[in-house]
Amino acid sequence: MVGIVGYGAYIPKYRIKVESIAAQWGANAESYKKGLMVEEKSVPAPDQDTITMAVEATRRALQRAEIDPRKIGAVYVGSESHPYAVKPSGTTLAEAIGATPDIHCADYEFACKAGTEAMFVALQLVKAGEMDYALAVGADTSQGAPGDALEYTASAGAAAFIMGKTDVIAVCEHTYSYMTDTPDFWRREHQFYPQHGGRFTGEPAYFKHINNCGKTLLEKAGLTPQDFAFAVFHQPNGKFPLRVGKMLGFSKEQLAQGLLCPKIGNTYSGSSPLGLTAILDVAKPGDLVFMVSYGSGAGSDGFIWRITDQIDKVRDKAPKTWDIIQGDKVYLDYGLYAKFRHKILKNV
Amino acid sequence: MSVSKYWREIPHRYRLEAGKCKQCGKIYFPGRLICPECGGREFDTIQLKREGKLLTYTIIHVGPSRFADQVPYVVGIVELQDGVRLLCQVADCDLDRLQIGLPVKIEFRRISEEGEAGIIHYGYKCVPV
Numbered sequence: 001m002v003g004i005v006g007y008g009a010y011i012p013k014y015r016i017k018v019e020s021i022a023a024q025w026g027a028n029a030e031s032y033k034k035g036l037m038v039e040e041k042s043v044p045a046p047d048q049d050t051i052t053m054a055v056e057a058t059r060r061a062l063q064r065a066e067i068d069p070r071k072i073g074a075v076y077v078g079s080e081s082h083p084y085a086v087k088p089s090g091t092t093l094a095e096a097i098g099a100t101p102d103i104h105c106a107d108y109e110f111a112c113k114a115g116t117e118a119m120f121v122a123l124q125l126v127k128a129g130e131m132d133y134a135l136a137v138g139a140d141t142s143q144g145a146p147g148d149a150l151e152y153t154a155s156a157g158a159a160a161f162i163m164g165k166t167d168v169i170a171v172c173e174h175t176y177s178y179m180t181d182t183p184d185f186w187r188r189e190h191q192f193y194p195q196h197g198g199r200f201t202g203e204p205a206y207f208k209h210i211n212n213c214g215k216t217l218l219e220k221a222g223l224t225p226q227d228f229a230f231a232v233f234h235q236p237n238g239k240f241p242l243r244v245g246k247m248l249g250f251s252k253e254q255l256a257q258g259l260l261c262p263k264i265g266n267t268y269s270g271s272s273p274l275g276l277t278a279i280l281d282v283a284k285p286g287d288l289v290f291m292v293s294y295g296s297g298a299g300s301d302g303f304i305w306r307i308t309d310q311i312d313k314v315r316d317k318a319p320k321t322w323d324i325i326q327g328d329k330v331y332l333d334y335g336l337y338a339k340f341r342h343k344i345l346k347n348v
Numbered sequence: 349m350s351v352s353k354y355w356r357e358i359p360h361r362y363r364l365e366a367g368k369c370k371q372c373g374k375i376y377f378p379g380r381l382i383c384p385e386c387g388g389r390e391f392d393t394i395q396l397k398r399e400g401k402l403l404t405y406t407i408i409h410v411g412p413s414r415f416a417d418q419v420p421y422v423v424g425i426v427e428l429q430d431g432v433r434l435l436c437q438v439a440d441c442d443l444d445r446l447q448i449g450l451p452v453k454i455e456f457r458r459i460s461e462e463g464e465a466g467i468i469h470y471g472y473k474c475v476p477v
């Protein structure tokens with residue numbers, strides 16, 4: 001039985017409301033709020049990035065797993081905002097938690113599904129018997145161009161999972177991945193902001209991949225949506241996951257606990273992984289959890305998790321995701337937000 | 349800061365590694381070669397506790413060039429639960445919330461960077477609990 005032995009979430013305390021962004025660009029806040037189903041998004045402090053948030057989320061995962069970090073055999077960080085173009089994020093993370101030097105390290109990239117890629121590989125390595133534990137992190141500090149629809153959602157957060165085979169809290173019962181070459185969203189080297197195909201990002205991209213991944217995953221497992229207590233999908237906005245959930249046969253109620261986007265925005269590689277942490281915070285032993293990520297380019301990773309009795313011993317050992325979201329927060333105006341996100345170019 | 353100096357300091361900057369004198373038990377952060385207290389030369393490597401309280405602080409309004417964009421920012425002395433005191437920035441804190449005795453915890457943050465093209469210096473700061 002291979003699965004998650006510890007998990008941790010990190011979300012910066014800064015937020016900006018849709019109203020503050022819309023006011024800057026003369027846009028109608030209500031139509032964005034309704035259209036995207038997003039109220040506010042998280043913003044990283046100037047001294048935070050993918051690496052710092054990955055470290056904090058991992059410390060929380062270690063608090064829950066209560067294992068010696070030196071037993072971790074692999075560290076994988078998935079992100080589209082690695083701080084360096086060349087130099088891995090995983091080396092700093094592994095050094096910060098004291099997991100070096102007997103460890104395999106790689107950074108993953110695949111737009112918003114880099115986090116679940118890391119989870120997928122970490123799981124398989126433990127399953128293959130190559131190591132006792134493997135660490136997978138999805139973390140991003142994503143940028144949307146000023147005034148672009150993406151600016152209302154691109155946010156920051158990190159989720160970390162330690163995979164193992166003893167004292168597992170969520171067993172990974174099935175996985176399935178679905179991938180095609182679909183240019184719905186991209187960023188060329190040296191470009192600061194990404195570009196996207198507008199409406200093209202919907203049907204042939206997000207919906208097609210999650211739907212096909214989800215359907216095959218259900219078939220593979222011989223299960224129906226009604227068998228699951230919770231479901232979580234990638235959340236580029238609040239609306240898409242509800243719609244794709246409905247297409248697959250999942251109800252709003254099954255999605256509610258893991259649907260974080262309306263309150264924190266799209267955390268990219270952290271998106272469905274953070275949703276999973278919120279579900280683990282409340283899931284009961286025996287519950288089944290359905291998870292499908294999405295990364296532009298494009299592909300989806302699907303997982304079916306079965307919660308074990310161990311969950312009750314573990315979840316209170318670190319901060320819970322909805323408590324972090326609803327806890328201490330600071331709202332930024334657009335000017336300070338632009339400064340925090342380096343959208344203002346200074347004369348050097 | 350040179351790359352080699354930064355690299356040498358990784359254990360204490362990233363993991364709060366300290367040296368505990370095997371003879372008298374005094375903790376040094378960062379570690380030392382000889383204990384000034386008892387002359388001991390053998391130390392255990394320990395990791396400091398990550399929770400503590402703010403002992404004192406100052407608000408910097410005119411910072412050195414590398415920190416100029418951060419003003420006003422706060423630098424304080426934190427006493428960690430194991431009694432060790434360290435100097436660090438206080439992040440994510442409203443200035444009017446600052447007070448002596450404020451419960452804080454250590455978080456991993458960016459401290460500075462060598463311009464746009466150089467290395468990024470990571471390390472510890474404290475944040476209000």
Ligand SMILES: [Zn+2]
Nearest residue numbers: 369372383386
């Ligand atoms: Zn001594």
